[in-house]
Amino acid sequence: SQQGEEDPQALSIQEGENATMNCSYKTSINNLQWYRQNSGRGLVHLILIRSNEREKHSGRLRVTLDTSKKSSSLLITASRAADTASYFCATEVPSGTYKYIFGTGTRLKVLA
Amino acid sequence: GAGVSQSPRYKVAKRGQDVALRCDPISGHVSLFWYQQALGQGPEFLTYFQNEAQLDKSGLPSDRFFAERPEGSVSTLKIQRTQQEDSAVYLCASSLVSTPRSNEQFFGPGTRLTVL
Known part of the structure; x- marks a missing residue:
């Protein structure tokens, strides 16, 4: 069973607009990562935010983390057609395992 | 190669058949993960190796x-x-360090298994 739930499940926007997707999880975490998956390149790591961080930026990506609400958001600014993909959050659980828990994903479509 | 490779890319098996899926991680990567991803879902963790363990x-x-x-x-x-x-x-995914926590995983393209 998966821990993370992404919201929305699907999102369609025009090129140049911003895209925001959210991830909620259930237990305490060490860190949270966001990945992108498309048919051309498979799963690619985008950004990692640690549990003691609240916000992180990387290029056009902005990630926030609210551990009190057990949620994270990924903002993609000035979207491009090439951003069309599924986006997953993955949480590292501070337990005795090496398990990463992936969410169900948000399918983003950017229209040119 | 530069990335993680997996073979075969596609496998069709009859119910009851045994299958073997191969993963070649990035050279020198200590950590290796296997995940299962059902259609429309996120990857689900299967197992983790540190070197041969x-x-x-x-x-x-x-x-x-x-x-x-x-x-x-x-x-x-x-x-x-x-x-x-x-x-x-x-x-399949690999990671450079022996402590996989808080480290980026590099994923292969996957093997799509269809069981008839």
Whole structure:
């Protein structure tokens, strides 16, 4: 069973607009990562935010983390057609395992 | 190669058949993960290796699933007596350091298994 739930499940926007997707999880975490998956390149790591961080930026990506609400958001600014993909959050659980828990994903479509 | 490679890319098996899926991690990467991804879902953790040691196999769904990494590089995921519910994409990922926590995983393209 998966821990993370992404919201929305699907999102369609025009090129140049911003895209925001959210991830909620259930237990305490060490860190949270966001990945992108498309048919051309498979799963690619985008950004990692640690549990003691609240916000992180990387290029056009902005990630926030609210551990009190057990949620994270990924903002993609000035979207491009090439951003069309599924986006997953993955949480590292501070337990005795090496398990990463992936969410169900948000399918983003950017229209040119 | 520059990235993680997996073979075969596609596999069709008849129910009850055994299959073996191969993963070639990035050279020098200590950590190796296997995930199962059903259609429309996120990847689900199966097992983790640190070099040749299988340190976590808590995600393997049944004793029909077996993974090995005998020399600490190439890994094989074997599924015995395949069932239709085993149909999924099987992803392999590797990570450079011996402590995989808080580190980026590099994913292979996956093997799409279809069990008829």
